[in-house]
Amino acid sequence: MVIEIVDIYWWILWGSLGAAVLATFFGDIIEGLFEGLDEFLSPLLLFGTLSVIGGAGVLLTKYTDWIAVYVLLASLLIGTGAYFLIYHFMIVPMSNAESSTSKSVMDLEGKLAEVITTIPAEGMGEVFIESTHGSRNEIAKSFDYEEIKQGEKVVVVEVKEQIVYVSSMNEEFN
The missing domain is CATH 2.40.50.140 (Nucleic acid-binding proteins)
Incomplete structure (x- = not known):
């Protein structure tokens, strides 16, 4: 059995989507595993980026005539772009919302x-x-x-x- 390049991208895509679904059900455990790491490596960010890389690889392999190296580089570039978009538009606002809520309870003294x-x-x-x-x-x-x-x-x-x-x-x- 020969594994084609597109199969690898499918495995990345389905694996990251499956991990995201598992993170939904076992989020506290997964969050504990990633606790020592910075928010740059949050499960949402990692699984989201891997999903984009896998999806881009599948689509570029199917709809372009590019060689495997170009597809890989383009997928990584698209995944890097998605990484920064997810980080700036999802992770940062969520962490700001969490910290402002937790601090505000303690800031009520004197009110x-x-x-x-x-x-x-x-x-x-x-x-x-x-x-x-x-x-x-x-x-x-x-x-x-x-x-x-x-x-x-x-x-x-x-x-x-x-x-x-x-x-x-x-x-x-x-």
Whole structure:
């Protein structure tokens, strides 16, 4: 049995697409395997680039009269272009979105909020926090272990384990 060049490109294409499907189901495990590597080598980027290289190789082999070396070089060039496009238009925006969300929870200290669900002295309620970047609801506990009624203005004193600890605004602050 003789393996043709186009068969190799098909194996690359189907292998990378299969790996992408497996990454969908086992994403946390695969992400853990790639954890030490930079975002330049993320599974999405690697599998996407290999899929483009395989697909370009299949199409160029079928629809051009180029020799195998030219098809390989053109496929690698197209794959490199896809690598940079995927990186700049998918990986970078996703990593910025993840980091801005995780940092913003910790940046809530000192922010003013309004209680939307009464916070019992020993329990949890909910606060509404507005900022220039949008508004959000957060689970809240009373920092002073006092009941805070719905509609009261509060200040976020600290954030622990994704829970904001708030203190009621006294009349002297208004």
